[in-house]
Amino acid sequence: MSKVRTRRQSASAAAPQRARLVARRTKPGRPPKNSADPALRERILDVAEAQFSRHGYDAVSTRAVARAVGATPAMIHYYFNSKRELFDAVFARRADVINTERMAALDAYAARAGANVTVEGAIAAFLRPALAKFAEGEGWRNYLTLVAQVGNKHEWGGEVMTRSFDPVIQRLIAIIRKALPGASDVNLYWAYHFLSGALLLTLSETDRIDRLSAGLCRSVDIPSIEPRMVEFAAAGFRRVCGAAPG
Numbered sequence: 663m664s665k666v667r668t669r670r671q672s673a674s675a676a677a678p679q680r681a682r683l684v685a686r687r688t689k690p691g692r693p694p695k696n697s698a699d700p701a702l703r704e705r706i707l708d709v710a711e712a713q714f715s716r717h718g719y720d721a722v723s724t725r726a727v728a729r730a731v732g733a734t735p736a737m738i739h740y741y742f743n744s745k746r747e748l749f750d751a752v753f754a755r756r757a758d759v760i761n762t763e764r765m766a767a768l769d770a771y772a773a774r775a776g777a778n779v780t781v782e783g784a785i786a787a788f789l790r791p792a793l794a795k796f797a798e799g800e801g802w803r804n805y806l807t808l809v810a811q812v813g814n815k816h817e818w819g820g821e822v823m824t825r826s827f828d829p830v831i832q833r834l835i836a837i838i839r840k841a842l843p844g845a846s847d848v849n850l851y852w853a854y855h856f857l858s859g860a861l862l863l864t865l866s867e868t869d870r871i872d873r874l875s876a877g878l879c880r881s882v883d884i885p886s887i888e889p890r891m892v893e894f895a896a897a898g899f900r901r902v903c904g905a906a907p908g
Contacts, residue, residue: 703741706731708801711752715804718811719749750822753812756805757826763791764830772837781896784837788830789861789888796884803867810866813858838899845903853899860891 709730713722724738724745731738742748764787771787772779795802812822835850842850863870864887871879879886 702731702733702737706733706738706741706748707752707755710748711801711808712804714749714752715807715811719745719815724748752805753808753822753826756802760791760795761827761830764788765833767791768830768833768837772840777840779837779841781838781841781899782892784834784841785857785895785899786888786892787837788834789891792861792865793884793888796882806865807867810862813862842899842903845899849903850899853895853902856898856902857895860895864891 706727710727713727713730725735728735728738738748742751767787767790768784771783775783795806831854835854839845839850867881869881871881
């Protein structure tokens with residue numbers, strides 16, 4: 663009988679210790695191990711994307727994202743570890759989608775055109791998947807605004823843009839090189855640089871053109887922007903690439 667009581671007393675004494683171990687393994691606000699919620703992770707990405715696009719990277723905190731999601735900062739860190747990893751996940755999520763569509767559009771155009779590729783055709787195939795995203799809802803508009811911000815940020819924007827978009831840009835330049843076989847690489851890359859500037863300004867939707875033109879042009883009028891940007895950029899490529907390198 664005394665042995666039974668001893669075992670019960672030992673088990674009773676061990677219970678608080680086990681509870682403390684469990685509490686240490688599962689911090690307040692943090693999901694238990696192996697219970698990650700994909701829907702919550704996507705919700706965090708959506709909210710973070712909106713906040714980064716409106717306020718910029720530096721002005722957004724994981725605490726603010728957690729508050730908007732209705733979660734705790736510990737849950738943000740559970741899924742993403744740090745604000746920078748959260749930002750990288752936000753940026754990569756839609757970059758993967760748009761790059762796949764752009765690469766497919768460029769490849770399809772090159773295959774269809776064969777030896778008759780044109781600068782206009784290549785630029786149109788490159789621009790259309792990105793510009794079409796304006797019509798796909800607030801999430802994509804937030805993302806495109808964010809791309810414009812990052813593309814103009816010296817401190818680390820170049821590294822993020824390089825990692826996310828360089829392969830598809832190199833594919834565009836390779837097709838244009840076929841259309842302009844005498845062009846130097848120096849001039850091809852400079853011409854792309856100017857195209858990129860026009861695209862980033864369009865993605866930012868600053869309303870600058872609306873005010874400047876007294877409403878004749880609207881920064882959200884993608885059907886008017888797309889063909890004009892194609893013609894403008896193609897003429898620029900031909901003019902720049904027809905000049906001597908240097």
